[in-house]
Amino acid sequence: MKSISMVLLLGGALVTATASAAAVQGDARRGQQAAAVCVSCHQANGGGMNMPQGESWPRLAGLDAGYLYKQLQDFKAGTRVNATMAPFANMLDDQQMRDVAVYYSQLPAPAPTPPSLTPAQAELGRKLVQRGDWDRYIPACNSCHGPNAQGVGASFPALAGQQPGYIKQQLLAWQQGARHNDPLNLMLAVAERMTEADIEAVSLWLAHQPAQ
């Protein structure tokens, strides 16, 4: 059983997360400084912003440090392609990436203010997230992303309380082959079986769920 890193927030001071060997070694205080370039999109509280008509900026606060670190590495290496993120990832060296990842992982997750969803969307979204649709071989999101879609380790990020526009964009990106840094094509397999209505429903429903 993997040990879970314990995070202590003492009177506003941030401390480095102690963790098992597999976890990211980084300094949150240095990370906060390096993250100055991140704030304009991901916001000071790390909550991101939803842009229904454009490219949404995801919540980073409270996400797993290992996951964040890998995404930064992937943006820099080009294994995850995003024109907006590439220059920012290129600004960070390896240690800064670790520091930034640890910093964001320790921030409390602010609740997004997502658009409301229709009862039909809520029913569909909840079903896909909690039970999946096995007639179409769509496993429940929770089967990998955790009991309340709050994430599992470094490979399966939290989805609950994430910006809905971002979730939707990523599902479409997997569907279209624009994103392919998922292990074992796990997300490709799921995304290509989802309809537009499915994607809309899960994105909105997940955004409304508590992040922590």
Next chain:
Amino acid sequence: MRATQALWIAAGASLSALAGWAVAEQAPVKLPEPKAGQYVHQAPTLEDLAQDPNIKPQLKQVIRKGYDLFMNTQQLRGEYVFNDMNCRTCHMGEGRKMWAAPVWPATTTLPDYRGKNKHVNSVEERIAGCFSFSMNGKPPAYGSDTMLALVAYHKWMASGAPVYERNIAGRGFGKLPEPELKPDYARGEAVFAENCAVCHGADGQGQKVNGQVVFPPLWGDGAYNWGAGMTRIFTAAAFIKHNMPLGQPGKLTDQQAWDVAYFINAHERPQDPRYTGDARETREKYLNFHKHTLYGTEVNGRILGQHTNTGEKPFLKPAVLRPRTFEQGSDQW
């Protein structure tokens, strides 16, 4: 309510065509075709249950309780379940899916003789076997509320299926042809590292969040014990081939499935409840079962199963595992 009837499926019909959507899939589901003449079942969903006007509300409630127990069997942890498993862990897709050991056939083909315990079993005794072996525990009592709920869920999913029709498409996990190469630990280890570790952990111990199992362990104290059907290499190989990685049935080659099934089942796990005190002796006694497992054989310098570890379970053998004998019934009365 979905109509259930025997379907004759022409060879070559693809899964996408059956499901009614046509997409150029990059990661398609690859499963066997039903054979001509097999009964192909359409198990109802919870949505069907909610909308069925012919099922009394009290029965719906019991079926939903059965569903809840099936999906979250961990709620019985410490009482009947002593490992990290749920029914749905192996009986995937809510126990409804072909090639993922759908559970409804147990209600239409039992009572029947089973080679595992060499006597006629009811569906409750079949479920008792799951608790005793796969869940490393003991079953809820025959006729109890819990057992009733489980049976109700299993049987409702059989709605429309012919009684004692045994030629069922997609029953169990299917069966792979014999592998070209003899299954091998080292090859299996490589398959595991590449395809399984991201979910099940590099150490095969799975992953939990806040104490709740997300990805189950595949060996060790939290896994199925040495009496479980999954310890049979051919069973695990078929399960893996037709269900893993999650959402991608058919992704591995047959050889990869055999090799990783061997690798997983070459690791230690809690004791077989039928343990006689010696693993080789137990293997011989139950050879009809263990000829398919590595239990009681030497792997990497140790005899597998030669221990007294029952994991979290504070006993070895549940009382329910006992022979049955029947006097010859009379037809003169």
